[in-house]
Structures are given as C-alpha cells and as structure tokens.
Amino acid sequence: MNTLFTYTRARPPSRTLVDPLAAFIMTFAYDKADLSTAFTAGIEAADATMSLDATAGRAAYVDRAQLVGVPDAGAAGVSEILKGIRDTLLGSSL
16 A cells, blocks of 8 residues: 555545555455455445545546446446455355
C-alpha cells in the first residue's frame, strides 16, 4: 500500500480500487491466519463504493447523481480478482 500511495492521492474511502485493496491488505495484515475474512473485507469494501462520494479517480469528475447505486468500476474489478483468488485458494464460492 505504501508503494501504491506514492503514485495516487486516493486513500480509503475514496470510491476507487484503493478501497477494496486496502481493506483486504489491512485485514490480512492484522490476522494472516484468517484469509477468508480478508477476502470478505475487500469484497465488502468494493460493494460499499456504491454509497461513497468520489474523492479521487475518474469518478471524481462525474456527476454524483449518476453514480448512486453503482459500484466504482476499479473497485468492482478488484472485487472480481479477489473472488477468483479466494475461490481458487479456498476451493469454494462464499
């Protein structure tokens, strides 16, 4: 995250891909034995972007009314990646 933060001003909550990525990393760093919870935290953070105001990224330039109920595209992409890795490592869809 520190390296990523040198390249972007986005910090959670920012309605960007940083939100689920940071949630996953911070949860995993807290308890490396509970990978399932880290995946859940990342996926939930991506879903939560639907209700966030955009403070960085492309969405910051779009009328807020057009974004209500729509997850950030980058966050949704990170969510799908996390789901794929989760399903491969843990062997099931949660």
